[in-house]
Amino acid sequence: MGVTIRQIAEAAGVSRGTVDRALNNRGRIRPEVAERVRQIAEEMGYKPNQLGRALSMSRNNIKIGVILQGAETPFMKEVMKGIEEAGAEVDNLGGTVLIHTIEHQSAEDVLLAMEKMRQEEVSGIAMVPLEAEEVKKEINRFVEEYHIPVVTFTSDVEDTKRLCFVGQNGVQCGRAAAGLMGELTGGKGRVAIISGYSTNTSLSSRVAGFQSEIKKKYPGIKIIGPEYCFEENALAKEVAEKIFKDVPDLEGIYLTSHGEEGVCQAIAETGKTGQIKMIANDFMGRNYELMREGFIHFLIGQDARIQGYEPVMILFRLLFNGEKPDREKLFTEIYIRNEYTIPERRR
Known part of the structure; x- marks a missing residue:
């Protein structure tokens, strides 16, 4: 990542405007200050950008x-x-x-x-x-x-x-999860949805996509929920535990949001590791590790x-x-x- 005008200004103890005037040889500035700024810029490896110069000259208030x-x-x-x-x-x-x-x-x-x-x-x-x-x-x-x-x-x-x-595209993500869940469960059984917030449109669109695709292609699957964990592992664990208690023959879980560790902990403590087919999102946190341990079967990622x-x-x-x-x-x-x-x- 390149050195910025702000970083040079902080190192030199001057304003960004002073740095701009020194590097672009314009405006009133004491020669000794200009020389010091240019020296600091060179030592920091600053490379001038022509677009930056144009912006600094004309529209520096964005x-x-x-x-x-x-x-x-x-x-x-x-x-x-x-x-x-x-x-x-x-x-x-x-x-x-x-x-x-x-x-x-x-x-x-x-x-x-x-x-x-x-x-x-x-x-x-x-x-x-x-x-x-x-x-x-x-x-x-x-x-x-x-x-x-x-x-x-x-x-x-x-x-x-x-x-x-x-x-x-949250709807498309949910549809992809439904297709994967259909294959994992053989298109039948009870599957729970655990999400983060009902007001988060990214998460709610995943839920909608999952529900519509299951209904269309896998009518043998009965959906439980969605239940909400507010993207907190402790609450996600409680939600999963309640679902396991209410639905002892649960086949799978689609987790649309963060809360993976809590759900997986609940699965482990219930003794259903590998039995509950779980689909989660994003390639970060401990998700890869949880997949290696047999808790998560598929991860759906995004940039x-x-x-x-x-x-x-x-x-x-x-x-x-x-x-x-x-x-x-x-x-x-x-x-x-x-x-x-x-x-x-x-x-």
């Missing part, structure tokens, strides 16, 4: 806000890496990315974060929304009244004025990095030179792995 819900889950931590990568690029081009994290799902916290960013005078917002009327209204208000474009990522609220969505990186860059391209996204929904790839296709353990 601020992009990012609102990340569920920030403590393994998946969102991977998404954050993409956000930070995009943030470094925007910073190098003279802009700023402000990141606000929310640990769980909260409409109130989202609204507070949006208002805070409006007061910070952001030029655009990339956000993980949720299915709440007050959030939808606020998105429309930002777009129509404040003229602040909004890009949603990882989950969507398409019945709003948001510019576009970047993330997985977390691009879901953090691309929303920020879409807004930057729009705000910098008016470049609009070519699609309303930018779906990431869906990947499927089983015990034979996961990476080997590192030695």
